[in-house]
Amino acid sequence: MSAHLTPDELRTLFLFADLDAEKLDWVAEHGDVVAYPAGSVVSAEGAPADCFSVLLDGTMTMSRRVGADEVETIRTASPGVYSGAVQFYFGDQISQNYPGTVRAITDCRFLQLPAEEFGVVFRRWFPMATHLLQGLFLGTRNTNELVGQRERLLALGKLSAGLTHELNNPAAAAVRATSSLRERVTKMRHKLASLAGGKLDAETLMQLTAVQEEAVERLAKAPKLTPLQASDAEDELTDWMDERGVTAGWELAPTLIAAGVTTQWLERIAEIVPAQHLENGLRWVTYAVDTEMLMNEIEDATHRISALVGAAKQYSQLDRAAHQDIDVHDGLDSTLIMLGKKLVGGALVKEYDRTLPHIPAYPAELNQVWTNLIDNAVHAMEGHGTLTLRTARDGECVLIEVGDTGPGVPAELTTKIFEPFFTTKPVGEGTGLGLDISYRIVAQRHGGDLRVISAPGDTRFQVRLPLREPPATEAL
Numbered sequence: 001m002s003a004h005l006t007p008d009e010l011r012t013l014f015l016f017a018d019l020d021a022e023k024l025d026w027v028a029e030h031g032d033v034v035a036y037p038a039g040s041v042v043s044a045e046g047a048p049a050d051c052f053s054v055l056l057d058g059t060m061t062m063s064r065r066v067g068a069d070e071v072e073t074i075r076t077a078s079p080g081v082y083s084g085a086v087q088f089y090f091g092d093q094i095s096q097n098y099p100g101t102v103r104a105i106t107d108c109r110f111l112q113l114p115a116e117e118f119g120v121v122f123r124r125w126f127p128m129a130t131h132l133l134q135g136l137f138l139g140t141r142n143t144n145e146l147v148g149q150r151e152r153l154l155a156l157g158k159l160s161a162g163l164t165h166e167l168n169n170p171a172a173a174a175v176r177a178t179s180s181l182r183e184r185v186t187k188m189r190h191k192l193a194s195l196a197g198g199k200l201d202a203e204t205l206m207q208l209t210a211v212q213e214e215a216v217e218r219l220a221k222a223p224k225l226t227p228l229q230a231s232d233a234e235d236e237l238t239d240w241m242d243e244r245g246v247t248a249g250w251e252l253a254p255t256l257i258a259a260g261v262t263t264q265w266l267e268r269i270a271e272i273v274p275a276q277h278l279e280n281g282l283r284w285v286t287y288a289v290d291t292e293m294l295m296n297e298i299e300d301a302t303h304r305i306s307a308l309v310g311a312a313k314q315y316s317q318l319d320r321a322a323h324q325d326i327d328v329h330d331g332l333d334s335t336l337i338m339l340g341k342k343l344v345g346g347a348l349v350k351e352y353d354r355t356l357p358h359i360p361a362y363p364a365e366l367n368q369v370w371t372n373l374i375d376n377a378v379h380a381m382e383g384h385g386t387l388t389l390r391t392a393r394d395g396e397c398v399l400i401e402v403g404d405t406g407p408g409v410p411a412e413l414t415t416k417i418f419e420p421f422f423t424t425k426p427v428g429e430g431t432g433l434g435l436d437i438s439y440r441i442v443a444q445r446h447g448g449d450l451r452v453i454s455a456p457g458d459t460r461f462q463v464r465l466p467l468r469e470p471p472a473t474e475a476l
Helices: 021-030 088-093 115-125 127-197 202-221 227-243 249-258 263-272 275-316 328-338 363-381 434-445
Strands: 032-036 041-043 051-057 060-066 069-076 082-084 101-104 108-114 324-326 347-351 359-361 386-394 397-404 449-455 458-466
Touching (some): 115 127, 202 263, 324 363, 328 363, 359 363, 359 458, 363 434, 363 458, 434 458
Antiparallel strands (some): 041 101, 397 458, 449 458
């Protein structure tokens, strides 16, 4: 049979000191006195919260899990301290779980009230107080959600602008190359007609076509020249063509040099083509090389567009499982591509440990962390300095470090920067939720840790993620 407290005994506890007789009788009737031996768990973090507990005697602790560690937040022997289902007054309006683990350090006794039944009478006893508490809790939660959504929308806008900028460059290059290609093909048709109309025999035309194909093949193998070397080579080809009456040879020289053409190679064309057809023959060969170069440019541009789209898919994790084993470098690299426009003007250093194993994670959420940390680092450096991304193994964790050479975080702010709504950015440039969201993603979703080490010229945000899935807290 359960033990109960008398109304007079209840009055000694500050929570119940001012209740009238009817309310005290209800608490006395429904509250059970439960003993817990030293070392036992009174309530486990994350388990369904069905009991409101008030310490009667003994010493208890409350702890919260942070990453792989359990951090003690309260240790007390003060009678009347309460824990457990502290939001009982919501009833079934919200999902209720124990916010921390309560343990008996010494033998303890608790007055325990059923959360559901206590919530019903509490709302009837104190309707105004209940509404105020509910409004405060729900208002704060809704505000956090709305500002969090705004933060994500702002981040999405920045990324969209960056991606649009990155896509525009190769797209514009492809358009320009396509326009030039159309012009070159037209000229090739005209030159071919001129050569054929000039009674060039079939054998000579076939040899010239072979030379043309050889020039195209040489393009992929041509040595890279310095600007000075290219200029000297162009002058040499131009002089050769001037001596043989080829007009505006300087227009053809850069393309021929790009294909690795030399004066010795031009002599072969001069031996094949009659002098009166030499210029048309050279221009026909040059247009073929030019056409190949333009097609290479279009191919390169479309590959860049495809790579950017792939990076966007990797970043957003579209059509992928929410939770999977990942290579952290994939997310870091896709985030760098998405933020490419912001990185212009500074230096980027990657110190990746490619031997790191894959880890279990929510990659789309981690990409939000990388976005916040990299964006903050770039903002701190104001467009110049060095951004360093480093990965390494740290015990049973993977370490991801985002470093910058900005002015640093003042010592008095290092503990505040992870608080909701705290920001050092000017009004309108930040919501103060970036690091708070990042911390919750790392600590709560992945069982990891996020901290900062800062000095002027050397600020490093360190993310530690466990190599294995952290064990779930057992419900007791």
